[in-house]
Each structure stands twice: as C-alpha cells, then as structure tokens.
Amino acid sequence: MNMKDITNNPYFLLTPGPLTTTETVKLAMMKDWCTWDDDYNNIVQDIRGQLVRIATKNPEKYSAVLMQGSGSFTVESVIGTTIPRDGKLLVLVNGAYGQRIVKTAKTIGIDTVVIDTGEVDPPDLKKLDETLTADQDITHVAIVHCETTTGILNPIDEVSKVVKRHNRVFFVDAMSSFGGIEMDIDELNIDYIVSSANKCIQGVPGFGFAIVKTEEFEKCAGNARSLSLDLYDQWKTMEENNGKWRFTSPTHVVRAFAQALKELDEEGGVAKRAARYRENQRTLVDGMEELNFKPLLPRELQSPIITPFYYPDSEEFAFQTFYDKLKEKGFVIYPGKVTNLNTFRIGNIGDIYPDDIRDLLTAIEESSYWLKSVPEN
Numbered sequence: 339m340n341m342k343d344i345t346n347n348p349y350f351l352l353t354p355g356p357l358t359t360t361e362t363v364k365l366a367m368m369k370d371w372c373t374w375d376d377d378y379n380n381i382v383q384d385i386r387g388q389l390v391r392i393a394t395k396n397p398e399k400y401s402a403v404l405m406q407g408s409g410s411f412t413v414e415s416v417i418g419t420t421i422p423r424d425g426k427l428l429v430l431v432n433g434a435y436g437q438r439i440v441k442t443a444k445t446i447g448i449d450t451v452v453i454d455t456g457e458v459d460p461p462d463l464k465k466l467d468e469t470l471t472a473d474q475d476i477t478h479v480a481i482v483h484c485e486t487t488t489g490i491l492n493p494i495d496e497v498s499k500v501v502k503r504h505n506r507v508f509f510v511d512a513m514s515s516f517g518g519i520e521m522d523i524d525e526l527n528i529d530y531i532v533s534s535a536n537k538c539i540q541g542v543p544g545f546g547f548a549i550v551k552t553e554e555f556e557k558c559a560g561n562a563r564s565l566s567l568d569l570y571d572q573w574k575t576m577e578e579n580n581g582k583w584r585f586t587s588p589t590h591v592v593r594a595f596a597q598a599l600k601e602l603d604e605e606g607g608v609a610k611r612a613a614r615y616r617e618n619q620r621t622l623v624d625g626m627e628e629l630n631f632k633p634l635l636p637r638e639l640q641s642p643i644i645t646p647f648y649y650p651d652s653e654e655f656a657f658q659t660f661y662d663k664l665k666e667k668g669f670v671i672y673p674g675k676v677t678n679l680n681t682f683r684i685g686n687i688g689d690i691y692p693d694d695i696r697d698l699l700t701a702i703e704e705s706s707y708w709l710k711s712v713p714e715n
C-alpha cells in the first residue's frame with residue numbers, strides 16, 4: 339500500500355466535525371511523540387499562543403488551555419471549573435448543544451436556569467435582561483455561538499452587551515464557529531470560549547480548548563467538581579511546565595492540529611477561511627433551491643457552517659436511501675437534529691471548496707430518485 343492509498347478519503351465528510359481534513363494534516367500523525375519531551379511541549383506552547391492570537395487582537399489578556407477528549411469534555415471542564423459552588427448559571431438555549439450545556443451543568447449539581455426559544459428562533463434579549471435584573475443569584479451566562487442543530491448564528495455581540503451591563507461572567511460555546519467565522523473575543527467581552535480540534539481549524543478529533551480571560555480565570559482555583567476535567571489545574575500545569583499536560587495527551591492529534599493551524603495561516607487566516615465557507619454555503623443554497631430543496635432557516639439567521647434543508651415533499655423520499663446513494667457517490671451528509679421537523683443537514687466546513695459543492699449538487703440531482711425525471715448517470 340502506498341501513502342496515497344492510506345490517506346485518500348473514501349468520501350467527503352459534509353458534517354460539522356469530524357470533517358474532511360487535508361492529506362498533510364493526516365500525515366502529521368505518522369510519527370510517535372513523547373508526551374513530556376521539550377520538542378513536543380514547545381509545539382503545545384506554540385499552539386496555545388496561536389489560538390489566543392486567532393481569538394483576539396489583544397492576546398495579552400487571554401490564555402489558552404487544551405483539554406483531552408471531545409468538545410463536550412472541554413465545555414464541561416469550563417462549566418465545572420469556572421462556576422463557584424454558590425454560583426448560578428443562566429443558559430440561552432435554541433438547540434441541542436444549548437440543551438447539552440444545561441444537562442452538563444445540572445449533572446454536576448450546578449444551579450441552572452434556562453431561557454429556551456425553541457430551535458429556529460434567536461435568543462430573547464428582553465427576557466435575558468429581565469431575568470438578570472430579577473435574579474441576582476445568577477453569576478454566569480452561557481450561549482452557543484453557531485448552534486449546530488440548525489446552523490443558526492446567535493448574536494453574541496448583542497447578548498454580551500446585556501450580560502456585561504449586568505456584570506455577569508460570559509461563556510460562549512463556539513465549537514463549530516471558532517476559526518471559521520471572524521470574531522474578537524476581547525471586543526465581544528467574552529470571558530470563556532470553547533472549541534475543539536476537529537471543527538473549523540480542520541484538525542482531527544481528540545481534544546478541545548478553552549480560551550480564558552486570565553484575570554477572571556485566576557479566581558477559579560479549587561472550583562472544579564472533577565479531577566480529570568479540572569481546567570484550572572490543567573492550565574497551571576501548562577503555564578508552569580512549558581506546555582505540559584497533566585495526564586497523557588493525544589500527541590498525534592496535537593501534531594495534526596499544529597499542521598492544521600499552519601494551513602489556516604497559509605490559507606490567509608480566519609477571514610479567508612470564513613470567505614471560503616461562505617462561498618461554499620451560498621453555492622450550496624443557490625444550487626439546492628434550483629433543485630427545489632427548501633432551506634430551514636431564512637438567509638439572515640443562517641451561518642456559513644452547516645445548512646439544514648427540509649425533506650422533499652414526496653411520499654417516496656426516505657433519508658436513508660438518499661444518504662446511501664450520496665455516500666456511493668463520495669459524499670456523506672448529516673441527518674437533521676431539529677426535534678419535530680423533517681430535515682437533513684449539509685456541512686460547509688472542512689477541506690471543502692466550492693467546486694466540491696458543485697460536484698455534490700450534481701450528485702444530489704442524480705440521487706433524486708423520488709423524482710420521475712432523474713438524469714441517468
């Protein structure tokens with residue numbers, strides 16, 4: 339077997355992570371690295387510095403911590419480490435990932451209140467304002483930036499203004515948007531933001547990261563409800579031991595991530611990557627509308643990350659058959675996650691270009707088996 343056979347993808351992953359990565363990112367995992375060696379730790383330090391610089395033009399106020407596991411582990415580590423024992427969390431929910439934050443907090447015994455606006459509507463800012471006025475026990479507010487359930491892009495700038503007017507700590511789950519949508523966490527007044535290796539930075543799964551406002555995070559020693567997920571202790575260890583992780587780190591994944599960051603830089607940084615994702619998404623929606631598919635969200639709420647479409651209006655349509663046909667043609671799409679509507683989702687992120695989207699549209703047209711006049715392959 340030659341290297342090409344090993345790294346060639348069987349299909350494009352049009353999902354919101356893990357997603358299609360470059361051959362060079364995958365090849366970066368072909369060496370074994372010691373977890374506490376200086377060379378490796380220098381790579382970790384370099385990654386931490388780069389993440390903060392991607393997040394803000396004022397990097398001196400922030401610090402990055404990496405955490406083993408999938409993205410949810412890092413979310414749990416932030417919630418369990420930054421909210422004090424007598425703290426109270428308010429979560430703005432409009433989808434499955436917001437609900438996961440609620441479940442995470444409740445599971446570890448944190449007093450939690452929720453403002454839920456369903457799955458296709460933006461957060462209720464007036465209710466947020468009223469709730470923060472009425473309930474002085476609330477110390478922290480959390481929201482998902484791009485709610486991957488629908489791809490809705492939440493207005494974290496407006497939410498932040500309300501949260502900060504009330505002087506509360508602000509946490510953003512930017513798992514599926516960080517690196518793919520431009521933002522400055524200092525301008526946005528965000529205290530904690532989380533993402534993971536396998537989303538818009540285009541690495542492979544295995545760890546997540548939090549970028550923390552140092553002044554705020556310094557207060558969090560001893561809060562953690564878990565040893566493994568003690569983000570403060572992880573941070574102190576990385577700070578004091580030049581990038582050392584407390585427990586075994588996903589060394590190969592970290593190497594791949596360093597390569598992915600290099601490739602983000604070579605592409606022209608977040609602005610360029612965001613432009614490519616936006617073009618992917620526009621190409622997709624324009625093409626799908628021509629094929630008579632209807633997007634779930636109006637364009638003004640839709641992020642460039644992932645796009646849900648209603649099932650076609652036909653008794654003969656079955657998602658699984660459609661999925662299998664597209665997979666045969668080299669494209670893996672995603673089932674819907676909206677509770678009471680029949681939708682499927684197509685991811686726009688990863689090592690995917692508008693030409694790939696055009697090929698996908700051809701494959702979708704050829705796989706529209708429920709129509710009478712499907713063109714023959």
Ligand SMILES: *Cc1c(COP(=O)(O)O)cnc(C)c1O
Binds near residue numbers: 355409411485486513
């Ligand atoms: C992917 C994702 C997560 C984390 O999911 P994991 O399966 O734990 O990696 C959390 N929030 C959002 C918004 C996501 O898109």
